[in-house]
Amino acid sequence: MLKVLLVDDEHWNRDMIRSLGEWDHIGLQIVGEAGDGIEAVRLTEALEPEIVITDMRMPAADGVELLRILKERFPEIRTIVISGYDDFNYAKHALKYRSVDYLLKPIDPQELNAALQKCKTELQDSQKSRLEPFDLECSQRLSGYKQSLRSYFHELNREGITVVFGQLQQELQTDSGHRKLGRVVQELLLHLKELVAAAMPGAEQQEIRVTPHTLSSAEAAVHDMQQYYMQALDALIQQRKFKNKLNLEEIRQYMEQHFTEPITLEFLAKVFFVSKEYLSKVFKQEYGVNVTDYIVQLRMEKAREWIVQEQHPIKTVCEMAGYEDVSYFYRVFKKYFGIAPGEMRKQNEV
Template identity: 85%
Template structure:
């Protein structure tokens, strides 16, 4: 069990991370919580966490000071930065202390758990210390590439994936040494593994071998990694397309994982290779709800849990449930439950 320490002066931020993390699935355990950097250092010495998730703006010792101390005294610890939009330059300064990744508030559950998986993999595999850390600006751009790759991978769009890699190749040509290129390859292949694990749970995955030739040039690196993505996509298509019948449990699990995204009947029918009429019919027969109502139920039940069990701001709950417009979230919630979010919280 890998030990995790949460550091944030706002308890509801810690509650949000505790709620969104898939701790049991990832074999992680939150062993402590701290409200500032000084307390975090004390708990780090006492509890020996392997992952520290920290906010940046805190009283006493802030996130920058904490990361400096972790980098100097506990270099083996994997640190994840949590940053609000106003903390952008603050986080940029902090990343020089080798934070593994940064997450912008409001936190995307998929990004949080992908980052936790990344930390776990690096801890288990003892990643190559010769790989060069990525600077903040490029890390930000690479995060954008990974988000686009995830979207196109989930929609089974190989042409769009190829376009993304073409743009990435141009970006890498600007200023990339061999060590930095190795880090980019590592990040992208970890990302692919996460995509395949989420999309084909229990299915055998392709073997990925990275040779010295892979990072001999930008062209070679992009070509090899792109081929792994396209091969993985083809494996996913074969996995879904050539079964004897549609696996409704896979459809339901996909909806559970992506309910905050604009998932529709048409989209699901496309990625699972069936007609929307057939999917609509068999899904309702199996679960008693049509696809649209099932997604609404997922969002509302999650929102109710967060409102009644946690102290997250209602605006944050709406964003976590997939509603960028908080006023629209209020209307949908009240229509579904017959009571406004704030009133439900008071009653609970």
């Protein structure tokens, strides 16, 4: 739902606009109302609407001044002017500041809804134009940033996340990065959604919206994305820090979701706010195996599945299972199953 701000010094005029608009049908939501231009600017900063519908004659700051400020400070916002006067000067200012439409009172419902639909279409087209396809180099660089964010998120490391976003902002400030700003934002939001779903299964996720302000500059995009990541991280920390008792099942699920990553007993103890000695003791009591062996078990069982499927080279299976050293992977695999990966694959072919 795109957000709409109504601006008119007469409340009955705002009520009339509210009653005539096909808000739900078009996909719009009125999030605020203002009685003059000054209040409208304040609400625009607070509510970040995508569309502003404004009267022209108002006290304090009139519609002309409001249009000027919006064009200067919030260029992505679409505006619709509604005036009780067929005044050439007002129409000229509406044209100058690129309002989507100039409507006269009494308002024609069809004209109003056509203007609203036009605003939505322009906003959608504008966002699509920012989503340029990545070339291989850009995709690889972004993948590196996402990998770093994933690691720091799992480690509950706020400082690390801040550093990553600082590096990302420097890169996005180049011409190449800025043209792909919308795509970067989209990728990072999807990545965050995946991180939260994995770290807090079943938890209600915060509402994440891409606003015109977010896409207005590299600085704004990075600031908003970093805020979303930090809010999610704080929620995760609170969830784990203030639980009444250690939830071994949650830790086991975490291990099953992240066993291909370099997780250790020390890492898990830090993430779940317990001592490694206590975690080691209660985990083995519950599952009959220590943390390290359980991770090896998860990796080996998955590696065997991939080996038998014969869809990947053994070196790729090694990497997918979380091992960097192929020879070490061979030794662990043979010790666990009593047979080398290659031999297991040959047996499966028979």
